[in-house]
Amino acid sequence: MITTSIFPGRYVQGDEALGVLAEEVAHHGNKALVLADKFIMEHQRSAIESALSDMNDALLEPFSGECCDDEIQRLVARFSARQCNVVIGVGGGKTLDTAKMVAFEHKCPVVLVPTIASTDAPCSALSVIYNNDGSFCRYQILEHNPNVVLVDTRMITQAPARFLVAGMGDAFATWFEAEDCRIKRGANMTGRVGPMSAYALAHLCHETLLEFGAHAKLACENQVVIPALEHIVEANTLLSGLGFESGGLAAAHAIHNGLTVNPNTHAFYHGEKVAIGLQAMMFLTDRPSAMIDTVFDFCEQIALPVCLADIGIHALSETELMAIAEAACAQGETIHNEPYEVTARRVMDCIKMADAEGTRRKRLQ
Template structure:
């Protein structure tokens, strides 16, 4: 059996990493960079970025249009070609980063990602999630390679609202459970091949870090300070979860998330918040041990992740809408089919209802 793992070329993390390292990392890769920045990154980090790049590399700044869509990717490709760019840099949240990765892959340029939030495991992966222009999940875009550089400034992460860090913990929470599903069913990871034992060990380590340091990391972020616990969870959310999902594989939690995106009421909630509830539903679906269910619900409650449908905007959701979510989660090609559990719209619907009932009972 051939196994395959995927890794970014270089991962950098620490206090003031943008100021101290971004310019020299870009200078290794090209002469002129397109900086695709979220509006908040442009507002808050422009001076720091300019200082880091000064005398090292030319740059052009463009402001992201909020959705990782085919239309936005096409727009940025045209800009990069018109400006004679040779390095693409995504600075912002998960959708900015996914867009930058998709642009770089399409035109075969080096890619550097600078997450300003530890809210998803997108930064390290050779994957972009493409949405419609109005925010519905459209498809996965599997890229030919991982980013050349992932640079995470923990000072920037600490100054973002703690909700983003918590959402990242929700995304990372799914990593071990989904990788374990793939291991048991011998399903392929993002390459289509099974992952190596390294991937599954990293996925489990990710889960252990969340349980050990999650509450203290959130407390540090609430105070806008960087502590060792916060550094550990940033690494778990970004690097360990990224390596774990990509090389270990995805399963039910992310498929259920994708189903939820069809309901407009969920659009104001972050990816990791919906994935966290998808993980709770997945535990019901795969008949997890009661003690593990207890552990995961307790963790979610301790850091503020959703444990009920109401907490992702679905307080009054109908059974018909939940069946739509379940049906979309079971669509052909969805990652839920990597699960060794019995998979059908009916079993997924039941799991969602059961997860919500347990969350309500605990409240």
């Protein structure tokens, strides 16, 4: 049996790490297309320009907000017109996924600067492509992981803590999904079985979240950098990235993709919907009651969604719920990595059960 794992070329993290951005970029190119989201353009533009002041040429380009084919092709054309040789992505998950796609199209290096710790997108050789309306379209597997991922934890604290919490929702699914892939020998994102190191890192991610999650959230709310915050940023970004990509995805992310069929969910973050997917996964995979309690307790502790109403879904008909479940069970979806029977009917029932449990808990508060 051949196992395969993939990693980013360099991972740099720390308080005011933005100060070494130009040094890291210089290893890969001298004429950059710098893709930045709206928040960065409005609030952090001067910091990014200062960090890149030693570069000869850097074009700062606003990101439209959706990682979709139209936006990717617009930026591919901008890269060509300016004859750039490296892409820098600064912002959240969709900004970074788009930067990776532009680099993929031009077969050039990419340097990513996540300004929120809301997903594990920065470290992966994968972009999640959406339709123009925000619904899930496809996964695009890339040729290699980012050349550099640079995380300035001081910058992370400048964003609302909700982003960090959403990242914990995404990361919290990592070990559960990797463990089911390990049991079934399900494929990771390379199409092969993961190595023991990936499963070990996924479990470290899980332990880190439970140990430091609450204090990291508090630190972010107070805009201070402490070791607990550093640990959670690393868990959300690096450990979760390595765990999902080299360990594998399963039901939680597939159910997330199904939830995007409902337009009411589009206002909520990826990790918030993954948390709902994980809660449903607990029932789908017959986890012990104590483990189910651990999942719901953690989500409640850090204010992740615990029922469908928390992600904008109210009073859906059975037909609408079945549409979500069928999308989660589509051919090629990661839910088929589960070592359990998977049908759309079972998935719908487990979504309803998780919603009922979360609703029950909220009533007791």
